[in-house]
Amino acid sequence: MLDCEICGSAPASAKASFDGVILNVCSGCAATGKIIEQPKPAARQPVLQYIAPESGETVTENFGKIISSARQQMGLKQDELASKLNEKLSVIQAAEQGKRLDLGLARKVEKFLKIKIIEDET
Numbered sequence: 001m002l003d004c005e006i007c008g009s010a011p012a013s014a015k016a017s018f019d020g021v022i023l024n025v026c027s028g029c030a031a032t033g034k035i036i037e038q039p040k041p042a043a044r045q046p047v048l049q050y051i052a053p054e055s056g057e058t059v060t061e062n063f064g065k066i067i068s069s070a071r072q073q074m075g076l077k078q079d080e081l082a083s084k085l086n087e088k089l090s091v092i093q094a095a096e097q098g099k100r101l102d103l104g105l106a107r108k109v110e111k112f113l114k115i116k117i118i119e120d121e122t
């Protein structure tokens, strides 16, 4: 990686314009110029946390397993749970696989299966 063309002591991570001169600079020096190009943030694994910013509530990390086992204890199939909650089967499947669960559904599931998957962080 190139070194910063201003301070030379940090790797250049952005392109910025200084009085019309475009230089490869580090993030610290970039802030003193006009940033033209910023590095794309590295692709990250999606974090399995569903936060409602206004309430500080999150859904517990292993919600899929909790939902799945609670459903089985009630003797329900996935499609039966889906119809009881007025949700699509695919939504329930995604939730049980730990892929996706919005807070609204989390609340319904909590109530129906009598489980605890929403954590209040506040």
Ligand SMILES: [Zn+2]
Binding pocket: 004, 005, 006, 007, 008, 009, 010, 025, 026, 027, 028, 029, 030
């Ligand atoms: Zn620099």
